[in-house]
Amino acid sequence: MNGRVYLDHNASTQVHPEVVAAMLPYFGERFGNPSSVHSFGREAREGVEIAREQITNFLRVSKDEVVFTSGGTESDNLAIKGVAGARGAGHIITSPIEHHAVLRTCQVLETQGFAVTYLPVDGDGLVNPDDVRRAIRPDTILITIMHANSEVGTIQPVDTIGAVARERGIPFHVDGVQTFGKVPIDLDGFGIDLLSFSSHKIYGPKGVAGLYIRKGTKMVSVQHGGEHERRRRAGTENVPGIVGFGKAAELRAREMEAEATRLTALRNRLWDGISARVADVRLNGHPTRRLPGTLNLCFRHVESESIVLGLDLKGVAVSAGSACTSGNVEPSYVLVAMGVPLDWAMGSVRATLGRLNTDADIDYVLEVLPPLVERIRSLSPAAVS
Amino acid sequence: MNYSETLIDHFRNPRNAGMMRDPDGIGEETFDGCGDLARFYLKVVDGRVADVRFQTYGCGPTIAASSAGTELATGRSVSDLLTLSERDVAAAVDGLPAERLHAAQVVAGAIRAAARDFLSRRSAPSGMKQHV
Missing domain, CATH: 3.90.1150.10 (Aspartate Aminotransferase, domain 1)
Structure with missing residues (x-):
């Protein structure tokens, strides 16, 4: 003590010293904009892409399936509004113990005509996968259930819920902010199509997070501007943050x-x-x-x-x-x-x-x-x- | 949350905590917003408060304000306490953050209720216990 x-x-967590060391050059000589074609830009781009590789290696997914965002809240918003926007209308299934980034996004969608079912949880905080199955309607467009709750830590049976979603062909979003880098996440095995995950919960810097989007998932972007992140998330990349996030993920793997x-x-x-x-x-x-x-x-x-x-x-x-x-x-x-x-x-x-x-x-x-x-x-x- | 040193001191070392046997007045106040509850006991000699005790369920500021409230009440005349304001209590802990003003409200309310209880007991018909 x-x-x-x-x-x-x-x-939040204290940034790992090795993460700080990895970030420092990107505040200094590697300060360029990764979209620029000159050497300064290329150096910054290299930092972003190394980080993307560190994260996609950790998640065992391909490099074009991860989008960097400004935080877990943005990742949740992008996942839910992105799927909802692509469909235009429909029904969403979630739980009452989700993070506010999920709950309030669902509430906003309700005001826009989407229907939302909030499944009950039991005394331990678990969602029953049978309840998910029963809640599915012909117009269900998304199931969004967190991996682990930040307050009580209960880990949901996302594998069983994912199997139900896959069987019915419904996209499955998982808020993995509290589990990424703490417990194993098998995206294919769990049947997860979208995963929100964050940097500052795993000894990385604040202000940076990611969203895994399985290839073929129909989405629209939520924030508009440049062509960044394969047109899925406009805005100049937070290069030092992303570099630190990548390093933090690499350290968690070890x-x-x-x-x-x-x-x-x-x-x-x-x-x-x-x-x-x-x-x-x-x-x-x-x-x-x-x-x-x-x-x-x-x-x-x-x-x-x-x-x-x-x-x-x-x-x-x-x-x-x-x-x-x-x-x-x-x-x-x-x-x-x-x-x-x-x-x-x-x-x-x-x-x-x-x-x-x-x-x-x-x-x-x-x-x-x-x-x-x-x-x-x-x-x-x-x-x- | 930033609290004054006085508030922290009262929270750490509450004065006059606990219940009182055979009090001359008891008053209670709850705050519906958060379930905070303060109970004050008065011992009165010659119309003045000779001893005060409190029991409180609540957050740190409410516990601290209860302790400070006992010091405010000691030695005062009971009729004075009828008009004790939440501002008086907040001042006794060197101020409260805006979102914790309920601490002063619940304590001032409980002390006023204890004073009213004393006065109503005194004016009650004989047979009730009296300390005058």
Whole structure:
């Protein structure tokens, strides 16, 4: 433990030093516009294409199937609006625990005449593939289900859902922002036609992401301008960002498997330690089908923000499940969809581990968290419903 | 979120936390927006607040404002507390971010309710416990 403990890796990660080193020349002598024909442009283009190769090697797809974007949100927008725009009308199937980039895009499409089905999830946050099958209509144009949820980490059965989509010939989009570089993604095996994936969740820079588009998927572009990215995404490429993203993906190919094992063990030790020391605490999300480093807990009769503040004052960064805006605390919509009772859901806290976390970090959290919860509970009236 | 040092100090070391046996007045306030709840207990001697305790469920600012509220109330006359405003409470923690003003609202409301409770007990018919 070195002063502060960062346990919010599903929000963002520290850029890997090797990634920073790979990016630096592209702020300096290789600053050209990759669309330019001169040597400056060619050098920048080379950086972009090396990165594309690093990413397509990692995903085992061909180079013309990946489009670089400005972030996971743009990738989700491009995938959903791109397919919807190509069809003009129709029905979309999704879940209520998707990222807002998917949910709000679907809501906008509803105002434009598209129909959307939001499938239920079970208590562990899982979508039932049979529900997907039953929801399909003759006019269904897209199924969009996330690979893993950022709050609770539950990993969806995207392979089974993908098989259903493929059997019916419906494009299948997967928001893989939380899984890319953390758990294996077999695009062909899972039957995925579109995959959103992001850089800053895997020790790359912010402001850059990608969308995998399977060859033959009918799409329109969403943002118009130049001929960039084979006319699928106009706008000068974020060259240093893309170079860093490529390097980050290459590093994940080397480190992902061992890291997943290590983080799962650390995360389980954190949960075992907390549940042994703190009463009235529950684990949210699937017990095993879960992102390696994700631990989402509810402390009953404690408001999550007070824990987040208390831990922050001890140098530990976690995130609150419920968000307070203008005095209105909304319990997490993900936990609500999973049926978590309100008096538990208000006390949800998410700890997400990453490559720099150590056993000493976990020891420290286990030292400071239980007395903090006890102290906050001692201030509270005994029964709050 | 940026909080004042005073607020952080009250959150870390809450003053006068816990329940009170045989209080002279109890008041509670909830904030529907987020479910925050503050409960204040008063001990009154000669019309002035001699002792205050609080119990609070809420976010860090609400806990801190509760602690600061007990210091505000101590030594004041009960009738003064009837007009305690959320601005008074917010000032006692050196200000609150706009989106956390509910912390002062719930605490000021609970203290006013405790003062009203004391006065209504005092004016109640004999048989009720009185501390005058």
